[in-house]
Amino acid sequence: MGSPESTLINDIKSELLDTTADHRKKAFGHDILVIDPKHPETSVRFNPLDDVAADIDAGNPSALSRARGIALQLAPDPTPPYPYTSFKIYTTYDALKLDDRQILDVLALARREGAMTMIHAENSDCIAWLTEQLELAGKTAPRFHADARPAIAEREATHRAISLAEIVGRRMLVVHVSGQDAISPVTLPLSISLRLA
């Protein structure tokens, strides 16, 4: 109420608008602009493509890729070719993790559609079990996070993921590999044979 500067306010229930708009107009001479997606007929609006159209008229070479980006956000194209050619899957995190069968299905789909699968590979059960043991022992300081995620948990999941990819015959990108074990001599021949396949 007392601040004379321009202000951007998130006001989901319109309460602040109702109680302060008149005051700001009179006391500070402010223009009050309301963006209200629930009432587009009264909301302030703008066409995000106006800027792009101006850029096209001015011959700005980045205009087309910007137009494409905006168009994809407004109306993602559900028909092939899909705008996304890669996606990341997980072997850990309860809300995200896939089991081996599901990973095989994803890899097969990626093979069919020509997509690249990225995988975050850690053994979820090992991490959960180790975490429980550490908690029982009262070892809950941040440094024990590393003890709950030993290199072997990454090695196992990475080797398993590569084996699954080999079964499907589809290349895969193992992201943020952090342990030497994960790229051991056991893993490398598998990866190389995959690359040649």
Ligand SMILES: [Zn+2]
């Ligand atoms: Zn990750």
